Amino acid sequence: QSVLTQPPSVSAAPGQKVTISCSGGSSNIGNNFVSWYQQLPGTAPKLLIYDNDKRPSGIPDRFSGSKSGASATLGITGLQTGDEADYYCGSWDTSLSAYVFGTGTEVTVL
Amino acid sequence: QVQLVESGGGVVQPGRSLRLSCAASRFTFSSYAMHWVRQAPGKGLQWVALMSYDGRIKHYTDSVKGRFTISRDNSKNTLYLQMNSLRVEDTAVYYCARDLIQWGAIDIWGQGTMVTVSS
Numbered sequence: 001q002s003v004l005t006q007p008p009s010v011s012a013a014p015g016q017k018v019t020i021s022c023s024g025g026s027s028n029i030g031n032n033f034v035s036w037y038q039q040l041p042g043t044a045p046k047l048l049i050y051d052n053d054k055r056p057s058g059i060p061d062r063f064s065g066s067k068s069g070a071s072a073t074l075g076i077t078g079l080q081t082g083d084e085a086d087y088y089c090g091s092w093d094t095s096l097s098a099y100v101f102g103t104g105t106e107v108t109v110l
Numbered sequence: 111q112v113q114l115v116e117s118g119g120g121v122v123q124p125g126r127s128l129r130l131s132c133a134a135s136r137f138t139f140s141s142y143a144m145h146w147v148r149q150a151p152g153k154g155l156q157w158v159a160l161m162s163y164d165g166r167i168k169h170y171t172d173s174v175k176g177r178f179t180i181s182r183d184n185s186k187n188t189l190y191l192q193m194n195s196l197r198v199e200d201t202a203v204y205y206c207a208r209d210l211i212q213w214g215a216i217d218i219w220g221q222g223t224m225v226t227v228s229s
Contacts, residue, residue: 002154032214033211033214033215035214035215035216037155037216039155044205044219044220044221044222045147045155045205045216045219046219047210047215047216047217050210050211050214050215050217051211051214051215056217086154088154088155090155090157090215090216091214092213092214096172097169098157098169098170098171098172099145099157099160099213099216100157101147101154101155101156101157102154103154104154104155
């Protein structure tokens with residue numbers, strides 16, 4: 001049972017924007033950094049965002065992250081068919097002494 | 111490029127043991143904390159364990175405490191996961207992964223190794 005809650009799915013047409021929310025608490029998102037991961041079908045996860053809003057080298061600026069209080073948001077602009085994947089948020093949980101992932105969100109490009 | 115390659119997965123009966131290995135290459139393994147993350151078929155990601163760069167600090171998810179042991183050999187650039195008393199619910203793809211910043215993000219992932227616990 002995950003402590004970080006995400007919507008099961010979001011969808012939009014090519015070129016449009018989607019946002020994915022990640023809701024946690026004071027022991028995780030509220031006082032620790034958030035990361036976001038993309039998992040394409042049949043592949044290992046890939047880091048998209050770290051430290052709430054930073055992109056690793058090679059990640060396009062169509063992907064953005066933000067945090068407010070105990071919630072975080074991933075935004076994807078200029079949606080492409082190649083963006084169809086599962087997306088997970090993650091954060092260290094100080095109370096659990098564990099890294100926790102969100103429930104995951106499936107992005108569909110209509 | 112930076113690479114992590116897991117091995118040791120397979121089919122095992124409930125109650126038995128299995129040891130996973132993860133070979134790291136093209137980065138200074140001894141400078142990074144490392145994680146194990148698993149994903150049951152059709153399910154989401156579940157973090158399993160982490161070990162600090164020097165092996166002094168270990169953390170586990172509650173469901174594997176007392177059964178799984180994470181370890182590393184920095185001289186061999188290898189991370190391990192000893193899994194004892196395996197349960198059906200441990201069935202998953204197990205990923206070895208590198209920590210980016212003080213347990214705040216996971217930046218490099220292996221391709222995963224499948225563990226199936228079944229009688």
